[in-house]
Amino acid sequence: MSTIEHSISKAIWYGKIPIQFNLDPTDPTATVFIEVPRYSYLPLTTPQLLSHSKRLESSEPHSIWYEFNGEPLKWHYPIGLLYDMANRMGPTPPQLPWCINVHSNNxxxxxxxxxxxxxxIQDMYMSMIKEADFIRHGSTKKVMNLSKQDQSQLWQALSTERYDDYWHVNQHILDDRGVGLRSVPLRLYLPDQCPVIQDTTSFTDEQGASRTLGDILHSIVPGLFLADGKSTTDLIVVLHGIQLPLHTPIRWAxxxxxxxxxxxxxxxxxPSPL
Structure with missing residues (x-):
C-alpha cells in the first residue's frame, strides 16, 4: 500500500456543496439551505428535510425524490458525482447553491x-466497497475479513462525517501487502446520456511501470484519448469538481x-462555459 497523504484525502473528504432544497413548488419561500458532503447520498438528507416541511412530514420517506432541471436524481450516486454530472455536462456554468426540487408524489x-x-442504502454502499475490493485485489477477502463492527463503522463514519473512523477501517481494505494489485476500481461517465463504462484495466503496464490517468483512458476509450495521454478533442476529466491532469498517476488517484x-x-x- 502506498503512503496516504492525509492532507489530500482530508480535503476531499471535507469537501461540501451548498444546496438549496425547494420543498414545495407552490411556495417559493419553502426552502432549506444545507451544506452537504460531496461523498454523501441524498436520502441521508431526507430526515432533516422532513422536519422542515409539514407537507413532506406527512409523506412516506420512500416516496421522496429529488429533481434538478426536470431530471430525477439517482439516490444511489454520491451527491458530488450528481452535482458534477448536472453542472459540468450541461450547457451552463456550474451554479451555487445548487437548487434541487424535492417531491413527494408521482x-x-x-x-x-x-x-x-x-x-x-448501507447495504448498497457495502456492496460497492466489496465490488471495489474484488476489482482491486481479485477477491473480497479484505472486506469480508473485517469484523461486523468495522463494517458498520465504515457506514457510520460516512453518515456522521468522521474521517478518522473511516480511514481507520479503510486502510486495511487498501493494504496490498501480500495480495498485490489487479485492476483499478473506476467508472466513466460520458456526455449525451451514454451508458456508464466500467472496465477492467491494470495499475501497471506489461513492463510493470506505473500507468497514468491518460494511459488508463486510452485503454478504455481509445477513440477519445490517444496513447500519449492527450484528448482527441477538448474533453477533460473531472473528479470532485476538479479537472484532473491526464498525467496523474492512477495509483495515487x-x-x-x-x-x-x-x-x-x-x-x-x-470545459464549462465561462
Whole structure:
C-alpha cells in the first residue's frame, strides 16, 4: 500500500456543496439551505428535510425524490458525482447553491429506483466497497475479513462525517501487502446520456511501470484519448469538481481521490462555459 497523504484525502473528504432544497413548488419561500458532503447520498438528507416541511412530514420517506432541471436524481450516486454530472455536462456554468426540487408524489419509477430505507442504502454502499475490493485485489477477502463492527463503522463514519473512523477501517481494505494489485476500481461517465463504462484495466503496464490517468483512458476509450495521454478533442476529466491532469498517476488517484466506496467516479466532459 502506498503512503496516504492525509492532507489530500482530508480535503476531499471535507469537501461540501451548498444546496438549496425547494420543498414545495407552490411556495417559493419553502426552502432549506444545507451544506452537504460531496461523498454523501441524498436520502441521508431526507430526515432533516422532513422536519422542515409539514407537507413532506406527512409523506412516506420512500416516496421522496429529488429533481434538478426536470431530471430525477439517482439516490444511489454520491451527491458530488450528481452535482458534477448536472453542472459540468450541461450547457451552463456550474451554479451555487445548487437548487434541487424535492417531491413527494408521482415518483418516476421508470427512471430511478424507489427511495429505500437507510439499511438498504448501507447495504448498497457495502456492496460497492466489496465490488471495489474484488476489482482491486481479485477477491473480497479484505472486506469480508473485517469484523461486523468495522463494517458498520465504515457506514457510520460516512453518515456522521468522521474521517478518522473511516480511514481507520479503510486502510486495511487498501493494504496490498501480500495480495498485490489487479485492476483499478473506476467508472466513466460520458456526455449525451451514454451508458456508464466500467472496465477492467491494470495499475501497471506489461513492463510493470506505473500507468497514468491518460494511459488508463486510452485503454478504455481509445477513440477519445490517444496513447500519449492527450484528448482527441477538448474533453477533460473531472473528479470532485476538479479537472484532473491526464498525467496523474492512477495509483495515487485511486488511493487519494476515490469516493468512500473506493471507486474513482470519473466524468468525461467539455470545459464549462465561462
Amino acid at each position: 415518483f418516476p419509477d421508470n427512471v430511478i429506483l424507489r427511495n429505500p430505507g437507510l439499511e438498504t 485511486s488511493d487519494h481521490l476515490s469516493y468512500p466506496d473506493n471507486f474513482l467516479h470519473l466524468i468525461i466532459c467539455k
